[in-house]
Amino acid sequence: MTSLSNNIPTSSQGRSDRITQFMENVKHYLLINLILITLLFTLTGKFLQFLDPVAGILDIGILTVALFGLLVGIAAVLCSLWLQELLWQPFKAFRKNIQSHFNRLSSWQQCILYFSVFFFMLYAVVKVMGIVL
Numbered sequence: 001m002t003s004l005s006n007n008i009p010t011s012s013q014g015r016s017d018r019i020t021q022f023m024e025n026v027k028h029y030l031l032i033n034l035i036l037i038t039l040l041f042t043l044t045g046k047f048l049q050f051l052d053p054v055a056g057i058l059d060i061g062i063l064t065v066a067l068f069g070l071l072v073g074i075a076a077v078l079c080s081l082w083l084q085e086l087l088w089q090p091f092k093a094f095r096k097n098i099q100s101h102f103n104r105l106s107s108w109q110q111c112i113l114y115f116s117v118f119f120f121m122l123y124a125v126v127k128v129m130g131i132v133l
Helices: 011-051 060-087 090-096 098-104 107-132
Strands: none
Touching (some): 060 107, 090 098
16 A cells, blocks of 8 residues: 655745746746747838838847846846845855845845835946946
8 A cells, every 4th residue: 555645845944846847837928928029020011111110129149148148137136136145244154044034134124225225226237337337
């Protein structure tokens, strides 16, 4: 006689399976949309030139700006994490239990913390883009 407990996933296994499935769906959705947007961008230029031969259209090289923006955003997040752990040693221990620390705050403190981090990161990315460009 076999036990059913071996076949039933634990809550953490079920949650990780749902997260993995969600991430696969997001990757698929983003890839399809990226292909459609790129195709639409290239065909729109040809269509505009068909309607008006002297119309000025954007070069396909402008798409590198989106790629550069994505890379700058990822670099900003990674640099901020690296600097926080380098300059503030307790941050590593704090980051491991951040959910319990964050849940102890009141709702207005959580909002202030969330939006201040968001706007500081946005400000940092804008400053970096200003320096680079």
